[in-house]
Amino acid sequence: MEIAFFIITALLTIGAAVAMVLSHNAVHSALWLVLNFFGVAVLYLLLNAPFLAMVQITVYAGAIMVLFLFVIMLLGSEQGQEEVNGLPWQTPVALVMGLLLVVMAGYALFFPGTPVPTTQTPNEIGAPDILARKLFSTYLLPFEITSVLLLVALIGAVVLTMKSREGDRV
Amino acid sequence: MEFQIPQTDFTTIGPPLVLSVWATALLLIDLFIANKRTTAILALVGLAAGAAVALPFYGQTPRVSFEGMALLDDTAIAIDWILTLVTAITILFAMDYLKRQAIEMGEFYPVLLFTTSAMMMMAHGRNLIVLFISLEWLSIGLYILAGFAYPRIRSQEAAMKYLLYGAFAAGFLIYGTALVYGVTGTVDMATIADQLRANQAMRTSPLLLVGLGLLLIGFGYKISMVPFHMWTPDVYEGSPTPVSAYMSAATKAAGFAALLRVVQIAFPVDVLPTWQIIVAILAALTMVIGNIAAVAQSNIKRMLAYSSIAHAGFILCALVAIGEPGAVQSYLYYILAYALTNLGAFAVVIALEQAGEERFDIADLAGIGWRQPLLGAAMAVFMLSLAGVPPLAGFFAKWLVFQVAYQAGFWWLALIGLLSSVVSAFYYLRIIVNMYMRERSEPVPSFTTAPLLLGVGVAALLVVVQGFLTNPVLTLVGQTVAAGR
Numbered sequence: 001m002e003i004a005f006f007i008i009t010a011l012l013t014i015g016a017a018v019a020m021v022l023s024h025n026a027v028h029s030a031l032w033l034v035l036n037f038f039g040v041a042v043l044y045l046l047l048n049a050p051f052l053a054m055v056q057i058t059v060y061a062g063a064i065m066v067l068f069l070f071v072i073m074l075l076g077s078e079q080g081q082e083e084v085n086g087l088p089w090q091t092p093v094a095l096v097m098g099l100l101l102v103v104m105a106g107y108a109l110f111f112p113g114t115p116v117p118t119t120q121t122p123n124e125i126g127a128p129d130i131l132a133r134k135l136f137s138t139y140l141l142p143f144e145i146t147s148v149l150l151l152v153a154l155i156g157a158v159v160l161t162m163k164s165r166e167g168d169r170v
Numbered sequence: 171m172e173f174q175i176p177q178t179d180f181t182t183i184g185p186p187l188v189l190s191v192w193a194t195a196l197l198l199i200d201l202f203i204a205n206k207r208t209t210a211i212l213a214l215v216g217l218a219a220g221a222a223v224a225l226p227f228y229g230q231t232p233r234v235s236f237e238g239m240a241l242l243d244d245t246a247i248a249i250d251w252i253l254t255l256v257t258a259i260t261i262l263f264a265m266d267y268l269k270r271q272a273i274e275m276g277e278f279y280p281v282l283l284f285t286t287s288a289m290m291m292m293a294h295g296r297n298l299i300v301l302f303i304s305l306e307w308l309s310i311g312l313y314i315l316a317g318f319a320y321p322r323i324r325s326q327e328a329a330m331k332y333l334l335y336g337a338f339a340a341g342f343l344i345y346g347t348a349l350v351y352g353v354t355g356t357v358d359m360a361t362i363a364d365q366l367r368a369n370q371a372m373r374t375s376p377l378l379l380v381g382l383g384l385l386l387i388g389f390g391y392k393i394s395m396v397p398f399h400m401w402t403p404d405v406y407e408g409s410p411t412p413v414s415a416y417m418s419a420a421t422k423a424a425g426f427a428a429l430l431r432v433v434q435i436a437f438p439v440d441v442l443p444t445w446q447i448i449v450a451i452l453a454a455l456t457m458v459i460g461n462i463a464a465v466a467q468s469n470i471k472r473m474l475a476y477s478s479i480a481h482a483g484f485i486l487c488a489l490v491a492i493g494e495p496g497a498v499q500s501y502l503y504y505i506l507a508y509a510l511t512n513l514g515a516f517a518v519v520i521a522l523e524q525a526g527e528e529r530f531d532i533a534d535l536a537g538i539g540w541r542q543p544l545l546g547a548a549m550a551v552f553m554l555s556l557a558g559v560p561p562l563a564g565f566f567a568k569w570l571v572f573q574v575a576y577q578a579g580f581w582w583l584a585l586i587g588l589l590s591s592v593v594s595a596f597y598y599l600r601i602i603v604n605m606y607m608r609e610r611s612e613p614v615p616s617f618t619t620a621p622l623l624l625g626v627g628v629a630a631l632l633v634v635v636q637g638f639l640t641n642p643v644l645t646l647v648g649q650t651v652a653a654g655r
Contacts, residue, residue, distance in 0.1 A: 142303050149303060153310050155197065159277045
């Protein structure tokens with residue numbers, strides 16, 4: 001049952017990803033990407049990571065995709081120009097790299113090394129309350145410095161777009 | 171379930187904590203200050219406070235807190251102090267420069283303090299996650315600073331390039347961390363070493379080696395190690411000059427601090443010697459390519475950028491030999507000598523730069539040695555020190571580094587270092603020749619103000635003093651080694 005569910009979701013996710021790359025309309029691409037994000041979220045659920053699944057939906061499928069759509073529509077670039085491939089060497093390189101990734105994934109699948117002893121089971125990591133406890137105990141320092149990082153990014157966004165200095169471009 | 175509030179000893183992150191808190195406060199205080207010079211002076215006060223809180227812990231037994239994530243030992247304190255010094259001099263450089271370039275905004279100083287705080291965190295972190303977040307944090311600060319002169323298209327270009335390369339580097343770093351975690355089951359550096367020591371299969375796991383390689387690449391970008399150095403000249407050239415100076419000195423010090431932590435704590439030589447030869451080859455390449463490319467530059471900022479690449483190679487020589495007694499000392503000694511010298515060398519460029527006009531050509535230096543005697547003399551000291559002329563700090567730094575590399579059995583590395591530093595003497599001396607022995611019919615005007623001269627003076631004085639007091643300085647950074655790990 002679970003495996004069947006996995007296969008359906010996985011195919012849907014991959015299909016959405018391929019459709020996103022292939023569609024010519026940028027808005028369609030963005031919508032396919034939303035479907036892809038939902039598929040990945042379901043996969044996270046299957047892996048016993050409900051918190052990650054929720055974050056995937058709210059942050060990626062929600063916030064980030066809205067931004068994407070905004071930018072696409074603001075720029076009015078739904079119908080991408082007839083493409084002139086400026087980097088023709090990129091295609092073969094991308095193919096080789098992609099193949100390499102498949103080989104690596106295959107290697108990891110068929111020759112799994114000795115499993116690493118971990119103290120946690122998947123259930124323990126994925127649950128939101130456990131995550132919260134970890135965040136405020138073991139991972140307190142990374143959590144705190146991340147907040148400073150975000151503050152700096154915020155200041156930067158304001159500083160670099162301040163109105164008062166506009167108009168004197170050299 | 172009962173929730174236990176973990177034991178947190180805030181003194182273990184004292185200096186970065188003070189700087190972050192002060193920067194946040196300064197951001198608000200700045201709103202009520204009309205004269206931005208006051209903000210700069212307040213930032214200097216914060217730096218002094220940050221350096222002072224570490225003082226009682228110097229020479230004490232190392233402390234660990236935050237569940238093993240933060241570490242306070244003499245290496246961390248030494249790096250904190252080097253960074254404090256560099257940032258203070260940068261502030262002195264920036265004070266009048268920003269005004270002259272019409273890009274003066276009070277936010278410059280808090281962002282600078284935040285960035286320094288992140289760099290200090292790199293030295294205090296004992297966990298790969300902390301290192302990664304600190305690296306991102308300092309990168310974001312530097313993107314802002316690089317683009318601070320954004321009316322200038324060059325500055326925008328620098329910020330954009332740095333952003334793209336930085337994102338790449340972060341990707342490598344986090345992927346490497348993931349692989350190391352996958353093999354050892356932990357991101358705590360001390361536990362990684364314990365796991366590797368206990369488990370033969372882990373040590374030979376290809377995934378671990380790939381992970382370590384990716385970590386090296388991630389840090390390699392920040393310290394501009396060849397072949398990950400391509401961004402350096404472009405970014406240094408386009409950024410506001412005090413920021414270039416800061417990047418070349420402080421970012422490298424922080425990157426090297428993190429690298430030292432990783433190879434010292436997580437992958438000690440006696441457990442995993444594989445990385446040694448790889449780093450040795452990269453160090454040799456960095457020295458050779460950095461020095462040869464610097465010879466071809468006629469733009470002072472680009473020349474200094476290539477010189478900073480070359481010096482990264484010299485510092486890596488000490489990293490290769492990190493298992494030897496005295497290696498950590500010479501590593502830190504070189505970082506201090508290099509940071510002060512390269513920082514000071516940018517001052518002359520700052521003095522020549524007028525609003526919106528770029529005076530970065532070596533020919534623009536003609537005669538400045540006579541017109542600005544103090545600045546010229548300081549610049550001559552910096553160039554001689556970078557070239558490695560005794561009795562300046564740069565000479566002893568190179569001497570110590572080549573010595574430990576030789577001791578560790580990497581005689582060929584020491585030889586390549588020696589030969590490439592002979593090449594480097596050419597372009598450093600060319601600057602001095604231009605300053606004193608050339609004249610121009612209409613000399614380029616230069617701006618020297620009190621803060622700039624103070625900054626340059628302090629840097630030049632310290633370079634000379636460090637050279638004369640090599641032994642005391644070594645003992646100062648050397649207690650580190652005794653306290654160890």
